Amino acid sequence: MATFFLRRTISLFVVLLCVVTLTFFLVRMAPGGPFSRERKLPPAIEKQLLARFNLDGSLWEQFTVYLGVRKNSAGHFSGLLQGDLQPSTKYRDRSVNELIADSLPISATLGALAFLVATLGGVWLGTLAAVRHHTWIDTGAMLAALALISIPAFVTGPVLVLFFALKLRALPVGGWSSWSSLILPAVTLAGPYVAYIARLMRSSMLEVLSQDFIRTARAKGLATSHVIYRHALKVAVLPVVSFLGPLAANLLTGSIVVEMIFQIPGAGGFFINSIQNRDVFLLLGITIVYCALLVLLNLFVDVAYTWLDRRIKLE
Amino acid sequence: MAAADVAPSPSPGIPPGAWRRLLKNRVALAAMSTLSAIAFLAITGPLWFQYDPESLSKLQFSPPARAHLFGTDVNGRDVLSRVVQGARISLLVGAAGALISFSVGTSYGLVAGYFGGRVDGGMMRFVEILYSIPRLILIIIATFIFDPMLKSWLQHAGLTLLVGYSKIILLILSLGLIEWLTMARIVRGQVLSLKSQQFVLAARALGQSHAKIIVRHLLPNLAGIVIIYLTLTIPAVILDESFLSFLGLGIQAPQASWGSLLSDGAQVINPVKSYWWLLLFPAVVMSVTLLALNFLGDALRDALDPRSRR
Numbered sequence: 001m002a003t004f005f006l007r008r009t010i011s012l013f014v015v016l017l018c019v020v021t022l023t024f025f026l027v028r029m030a031p032g033g034p035f036s037r038e039r040k041l042p043p044a045i046e047k048q049l050l051a052r053f054n055l056d057g058s059l060w061e062q063f064t065v066y067l068g069v070r071k072n073s074a075g076h077f078s079g080l081l082q083g084d085l086q087p088s089t090k091y092r093d094r095s096v097n098e099l100i101a102d103s104l105p106i107s108a109t110l111g112a113l114a115f116l117v118a119t120l121g122g123v124w125l126g127t128l129a130a131v132r133h134h135t136w137i138d139t140g141a142m143l144a145a146l147a148l149i150s151i152p153a154f155v156t157g158p159v160l161v162l163f164f165a166l167k168l169r170a171l172p173v174g175g176w177s178s179w180s181s182l183i184l185p186a187v188t189l190a191g192p193y194v195a196y197i198a199r200l201m202r203s204s205m206l207e208v209l210s211q212d213f214i215r216t217a218r219a220k221g222l223a224t225s226h227v228i229y230r231h232a233l234k235v236a237v238l239p240v241v242s243f244l245g246p247l248a249a250n251l252l253t254g255s256i257v258v259e260m261i262f263q264i265p266g267a268g269g270f271f272i273n274s275i276q277n278r279d280v281f282l283l284l285g286i287t288i289v290y291c292a293l294l295v296l297l298n299l300f301v302d303v304a305y306t307w308l309d310r311r312i313k314l315e
Numbered sequence: 316m317a318a319a320d321v322a323p324s325p326s327p328g329i330p331p332g333a334w335r336r337l338l339k340n341r342v343a344l345a346a347m348s349t350l351s352a353i354a355f356l357a358i359t360g361p362l363w364f365q366y367d368p369e370s371l372s373k374l375q376f377s378p379p380a381r382a383h384l385f386g387t388d389v390n391g392r393d394v395l396s397r398v399v400q401g402a403r404i405s406l407l408v409g410a411a412g413a414l415i416s417f418s419v420g421t422s423y424g425l426v427a428g429y430f431g432g433r434v435d436g437g438m439m440r441f442v443e444i445l446y447s448i449p450r451l452i453l454i455i456i457a458t459f460i461f462d463p464m465l466k467s468w469l470q471h472a473g474l475t476l477l478v479g480y481s482k483i484i485l486l487i488l489s490l491g492l493i494e495w496l497t498m499a500r501i502v503r504g505q506v507l508s509l510k511s512q513q514f515v516l517a518a519r520a521l522g523q524s525h526a527k528i529i530v531r532h533l534l535p536n537l538a539g540i541v542i543i544y545l546t547l548t549i550p551a552v553i554l555d556e557s558f559l560s561f562l563g564l565g566i567q568a569p570q571a572s573w574g575s576l577l578s579d580g581a582q583v584i585n586p587v588k589s590y591w592w593l594l595l596f597p598a599v600v601m602s603v604t605l606l607a608l609n610f611l612g613d614a615l616r617d618a619l620d621p622r623s624r625r
Contacts (some may be wrong), residue, residue: 015444023456029462146613150605152554154561154574155598158581162589246446253451257561261581271452272562275459287452295447 008302012295019291020080020284024063027280028055034089034278053089055280066284080288086281090274096285099270104289106176107259107266111251113186118193118247123233123240125194130236131228133206141198148195153254157188157261174262181262189258193247197240200275205236234308241305245298252290330539336618343614344596346607353604357402366393367567368400379592386592388579397571398597405601408486409553415491416552417545420498421537425529427499428506439503442496443460450493451555455564458485479570485563490552498544502537509536539619546612555617558602 033055035046050056054065054072064070066086068079078084085096129141164184165173172181208214209232217227256268267286274282316465337343356363366383372391379386385394427438477484509515510533518528557574559565561581566572580594 011440011444015447018444019448022453024455030463057613146606146609147602149549150579150609151576151598151602152561154557154577154581155594155602158584158594162584166584207396216548249447249449252449253558257558260562272455272564274453275564283456287449287456290449290452291447294449298447 008299012292012299015295016288016291020067020288021063023284023287024066025059027278027283028059028062034280049136053087053281066281078237085285085288088274088279088282090279090282091276096281099282100267100285100289103265103267103270104149106264107255107268110182110185110189110258110264111255112184112265114189114193114251114255115247117190118197118251119240119244121190121194122197123201123237125198126240127205127228127233127236129198129202130205130209131224138202142202145195147200148191149199151191153188153191154258156191157184157258160184160188161261174264176264176266185258185262185264188261189251189254193250197243197247200239200243201236204239205232208232210238236309238305241301241308244304245294245301248297248301249294252294330619333539333618336429337614340614340618342610343618346610346614348609349603349607350611353402353600353607354406356399358405360396360399360403362370364393364396364399365559366376368392368396368571376590385596386590388574388593389583392569394576394592394596397576399569401573401576401597402600402604404483404566404570405553405556405574406488407602408483408556408572410551411487412490412494412552413545413548415487416493416495416498416548417541419492420495421502423495424499424504425533425537428503429510429525429529430531431507431510435503439500442499445496451558454489454493454555455559457489458482458559459564461485461489475616482565482567482571486556486559490555494548494552494555495596500543500546501540505537505540506533509533509610520596542616543612546608546615550608550612553601553605553608573597577601 033050034053035041035049041049047056051073055062057065061070065072066079068077068081070077072078079086083097085100087095088099091099125141125145129138132138142234161173161184164171171184172178174185175181210230214227214232217231218224222231255266256271258264259266259268260272267289270282271277271286274286370392372387374387374391375389377383377387377391383393384399388394388397405437423438423442427435443620462481462485465485466478468473469478469481485524515528515532518532523531553573556565556572557577560572560574561578563575566575568575576597577594580590580597583590583593
């Protein structure tokens with residue numbers, strides 16, 4: 001167990017260092033800096049701006065300053081190692097730390113809600129289909145699942161808005177004001193993954209239901225619901241658990257689109273803006289935070305997996 | 316179905332009777348004919364339609380009528396011919412991207428699984444690391460940054476004809492180079508179980524080279540699983556491309572892909588005046604294509620791997 005956590009922690013730092021290095025050099029080697037706009041700045045001003053953001057000097061110097069292992073122009077170490085993600089080059093009076101602290105909780109709430117909808121809905125639908133195997137419920141559920149997988153979120157989103165918000169006027173069109181404005185985005189984001197998990201769950205449940213210990217449980221005269229919920233579900237849910245890591249990654253990127261559709265002021269919108277504005281530090285900051293989140297979630301999923309299935313040992 | 320009377324195949328490659336089983340599957344047949352029809356229209360489209368997908372006209376937001384079957388958009392462009400052009404680009408990106416992911420993933424998985432041991436450990440650790448990076452985010456960064464570079468490079472190399480297609484080339488390359496991880500894992504697992512089987516041991520005992528064993532003995536036995544997964548990669552790549560184009564980071568106007576068309580359509584959804592045809596037609600065509608590809612992938616799995624049938 002201890003070696004497992006040690007190895008995963010080391011791997012976490014390796015991943016993050018790779019991502020930081022890759023993104024930093026990609027962004028800085030690209031033509032066009034954060035201050036090159038249509039209206040060209042006087043060279044002296046641009047030079048001063050670059051110096052203020054520590055973006056002058058060689059790429060290696062810029063990189064080490066960003067990491068926090070070299071003194072910046074103000075003469076102290078203030079970078080990633082110190083937890084400083086630098087000021088935004090577009091929103092001048094705000095730091096990347098502040099921008100992320102404001103927007104990430106919103107994205108995280110949306111993501112967590114979609115995560116719940118996807119896992120609970122998927123497990124329920126898949127179990128239902130497996131229990132009602134060879135009936136129209138099974139066929140219908142699987143057809144619906146395949147359809148949901150094939151329709152992208154930016155189609156389901158506007159359609160849901162058109163129906164629930166504009167026709168029925170039951171839910172808000174978008175924005176981030178009340179809990180009811182969370183429903184449509186979360187459902188849109190979760191849709192394809194409900195379907196994916198339902199398919200996973202169904203096939204693994206069918207496999208489990210044909211095993212001996214289920215037959216024994218049935219032979220003992222246990223009620224069907226007891227057999228399914230107390231005995232089968234715990235084993236059948238394992239493939240779903242191993243999908244939770246990739247699910248988190250997909251929800252993270254998927255939420256960018258959903259935030260655009262529903263005009264939610266989350267980190268996804270800032271990410272897209274930062275690319276278009278070449279807001280170097282904001283782009284780097286969001287990428288790093290996303291990666292760190294993802295790696296931590298994966299670690300969490302692995303621990304959850306061993307907790308559910310004691311046969312697996314962490315190594 | 317016929318699955319029961321077919322003798323179990325000794326290898327997990329393409330089992331006997333797979334093609335027959337596939338053709339007996341009505342869903343698979345429907346999916347294949349839909350896909351060929353869409354592909355046929357996408358390729359021969361310009362010969363059939365009187366409107367150029369990129370030419371503007373004064374007829375803005377005209378609803379579907381006989382002149383414009385799918386209506387026209389904000390710039391008076393014919394939506395039908397734009398959907399067909401979108402099909403051409405989306406299918407091209409999907410197929411080419413899937414092919415790249417197939418070549419990279421298969422060779423990577425083959426080498427890792429075949430040589431095993433430390434090579435395998437290192438290669439799979441690398442895959443694990445890549446798995447834990449939000450890949451679409453890196454793609455967004457990469458396409459945005461490499462696009463101007465590729466453009467100027469193409470200009471210098473004298474390939475001015477291709478300059479307008481630099482975004483498409485980048486999308487294909489980056490999506491292909493990022494979607495290979497699962498393929499590599501599947502192939503590696505398959506190779507691990509194959510290489511301990513007796514026909515591989517026999518080949519090795521006969522003194523065949525590694526390359527020959529891989530190409531002659533392992534590769535054909537991987538065909539089944541690779542075909543299944545290839546069919547499922549194409550819709551994944553198409554979805555990724557539409558995702559990027561929807562965000563305005565993929566295909567740029569006046570060119571159209573399904574994602575950019577849907578993004579145009581989603582922007583004009585409002586309760587006062589709904590231009591529903593801008594959203595409906597691209598959405599239906601794209602969903603039908605993805606649905607057909609997913610159905611085909613499922614049917615192929617049933618046909619190629621009879622044991623998985625339920």
